[in-house]
Amino acid sequence: MAEQGTGIIDRLGARRRASPAASDRQWLVGLLMVLPPVGLVFFLVGFPIVVGIVYSLGHTGGFNSAISELAQHQVSVSSGPGTLVLYQQVVLDHQFLVDLAATLWVTALSVVLVLAIAWGVALYVRFSDSLLARAISALSVVPLFIPVVIASYAILAFWSGTGFVRSAADHLAVTNFPTLGYTLAGVVIGQVWVNLPFGVLMIVSGLQRIPDVLIDASRDVGASLARTVRSVLVPMNALPTIIAATFTAIGVMGSFTVPFLIGPAAPTMLGPLATNTFQSYNEPQQAEVIAMVLFILAVGVGAAYVWANARGR
Amino acid sequence: MRTNGWRALVPTLVAAVALAACGGTSTSTSTQTAKSSLSGTITFYMSGDVNIQHLWLDTLIPDYENAYPGVKVNLVYSAHGVEDATTLAKLAQSQQSGQYSGFDMLEGGLVTEAAQSGLLTKITTSEVPRSSEIDPSEFTAVQHDAMPYRGSKVLIAYNSDYAKKAPKTLSDVLNFIRSHPGKFDYNVPSGGGSGQAFIEAVLNQYVPKADQQKMGLGYYPSLENLWNQGFDQLHALNSDIYQNGTYPASQDQVYQLLGSGAIWMSPVWSDQGLSALKTGEFPPSVRLTELSPPLYGGPAYLGVPAISPHKKLAFSLMNFVLGSAEQAKIVQQVQGLPGIRLSYMSTSIRKQFASFGTNESLPYSAKMAADLNRLWQSKVPG
The missing domain is CATH 1.10.3720.10 (MetI-like)
Incomplete structure (x- = not known):
């Protein structure tokens, strides 16, 4: 009985041992399949959002230099995490x-x-x-x-x-x-x-x-x-x-x-x-x-x- | 036609005027007799309304390509100038790096700004011989860095069935508004130049002449407190404006109110007003009249970027559209004022524009206008 039980556990264990490699592969394939659309969304949507948030905190250089060249009433910081002055100004x-x-x-x-x-x-x-x-x-x-x-x-x-x-x-x-x-x-x-x-x-x-x-x-x-x-x-x-x-x-x-x-x-x-x-x-x-x-x-x-x-x- | 304030319009809004205006067909007859040896491709960025897009696509470009078979014009159209800021940034970067921006010629609201920022090539009679036929005062705003080729101005349109007397001055218009509550309207200043011109005229009553000139040519935020009195006056008018101070988002909506008889008077662009009368959008009882001093208006400019390998081709196209045959087509197709002096035009065209006078006020510069748009929004309606 005990022997039989061990056998089942062994067999289950073997299956369990065999599966990580297979699921790793599946996981990798899944990741590779999802990566292009996610990457595209990040590049086309996520990245501009980040640039926009950074701009709203007063960082007018770098990726924002072209837009800030023509903009009016800008708030600009040269270093540090940025400023919330603009948020205060707009919200009030x-x-x-x-x-x-x-x-x-x-x-x-x-x-x-x-x-x-x-x-x-x-x-x-x-x-x-x-x-x-x-x-x-x-x-x-x-x-x-x-x-x-x-x-x-x-x-x-x-x-x-x-x-x-x-x-x-x-x-x-x-x-x-x-x-x-x-x-x-x-x-x-x-x-x-x-x-x-x-x-x-x-x-x-x-x-x-x-x-x-x-x-x-x-x-x-x-x-x-x-x-x-x-x-x-x-x-x-x-x-x-x-x-x-x-x-x-x-x-x-x-x-x-x-x-x-x-x-x-x-x-x-x-x-x-x-x-x-x-x-x-x-x-x-x-x-x-x-x-x-x-x-x-x-x-x-x-x-x-x-x-x-x-x-x- | 000043396109700067038109960016916010939805393309369909102008379809009525524009489609009607592009009914004219292009003809292959050309005034150019000698076929030229010029060859190459011009990339032409234009921003503005659909009627102007069709003027170029259906008439001016085919005529030019017919006269200059070696040259191809590649039109890049930006409806109401939504890409103006990007294009300006491209030109500025091209200037800095010394590299070609990809554009050889420009038309639209951005040209004045590009000229004032020194991004364009100077235009003299050696580049464009026919520019000698243009009234020199038309070059003031751009200091010869761009070339006017057609014009329009803001007039007052009134329904003569109800407004028996044509207004002659701004105070006549203001009196009409007060004595006929709900029968006058103008659009928000960002929704088209006709509303903006009326607002600027009211503000300018309290701005000294010298400061008006400064505001037209540059950006002086410190002068903006001179507007306060004018904004107060506009705010006080709210209760006498259509529906207790309802300001449509676009000038075309105001034209529709005038056409349907809901209002009896409004500011209107000369070219769009004439087109609306021609197509029946305005009933025949609607008349156009010019105030004294006139509301703003002015030429539409063509400009050539400082860095372009095809300047020669661009200059030849500019010279071509100044020819009296093409100028007549501009008058006929979009009811625009000719860019060259009226004395160079046919008698019938001279007669058509005789009552308009030749002067107009200088509009505020783009940056002043942007501030005006914001201040109007927070001070006038509501």
Whole structure:
């Protein structure tokens, strides 16, 4: 018995001894396969980010010498780790603070609206197999196929002072109907349009995966539809909802085209502010700082995604 | 056309004007009779709007290559000058290292800056004989380091159905704005020169003439406090501007507001205004008028980098586009002002531009304008 046992262990041990060489080789092949894309990403994306961060800390020489030759209002250090003067300057700037506040509330409101509409569509599709339900779920993905520039212009024209909505209101004798073109409310409409397809796809597919038996069981014990949604569907579909929310938030926060075209000149969102700072104000260093603030905000939201993903597993 | 402030525009924004303006077809007839022995390739960097890109691609370059069969022009186009900064950096490095930058000729907002930084070749009548036909004052901003070849200026466009009297001065315009709330608009200064020209005119009311000149030719941040009073005045106008102070991101959006009748008056580039009238984007009741003193405007320049192995070819192309036949095509295709003096143009063209006058204000230099863009954004809207 003991002998037999040893034999098995020996055999297992032999296999275990044999495997490191094989897995080493596999590991190496894997590494070699992943190296070109990772290297390319590091070189094309990672490296410029590092150079940009270094520039924002006041290092204007080396790789930054060409851009710093033409830039205005630069802060420059000759040695040491760098300075945070620029961060202080930008973060305390009144215009920046106003635009940051606008970015945060536009992002929050857009996320809430996208989730609300996506959940509405998803529930309707989950509980009704009618032609209309299928048509609605198909239609809500349409924005995916329309370029953002064109959609932004269409939204601007639709909600502008001479647009359809105002004209229709005028015909109904409502003369002071608000004009949403060139307002942040218009920007929210644009953001919802752009981000709705992803939210709908995530939440609809998440709801479809919940087995009918769970819903039936809940209804059998007398739960109302609202109760079933609250206690069964929402908890079971939490992960796709969080993913949809974080992706929407990151997308809205860093967006440029929608606020640039539909939004007002001021306050605007951080995307147009960074672009203006870089191009129109010729202050690339300050633009890097704004980009870093956006990055930190996105990391914060990204952390929620990672946490949800880890919990989901 | 001043392209410096146009970088931020999205290409589609200008499509309406541009596509309409490039309707003219190029003809193969050329004024050059003697076929030249010049040969080689010119790399030509140009930045600006699509209408100017098509002017070169469809008309000027084919005409030139037809007259000079040995020369090929390789056009490098940067929409609204987004690569201007990179190109300037390349030129600066080429100057430092003494090596060819790869560019033989330049057009766009960066030329003035390159000229002021001493990166270009001096242009005299021995290099470009026809440059003697250009008004010498057009060389002021670039000190003969670049050559003007077409021009445009900012005018005031007004809808004569509602604004019965043409404004003659800036204060007429300001009075109109106050007495007709919501019927005037201009774009953010980074979204096109027409809005920026209006802003500069308001600021210049409080800037002494000598300082205006300094701001046009160099960078003097210490003079910027002279702008405060003007910015205050612009801020006070907010409630009388379209939708209580709504400033579109691009001048084309302002043109659309004027065309649709939402507003009755706005600043407009002469070439774009004329094109819009021609294509019907502006109704016929829209009139263009020049203020006194005029809003800014000025020539678009061609420049030749200090280091280039193909200078001779570039000079021949510059001389070619100054010919009256090509100048007439510029007028016809993009409604630009001729680069050469009007007396060298045909009677019909002289008549067309007679009412525009010949003067315009000097725009602020690129760096002053960059600061203006930032200060306007933080002081005026909202």
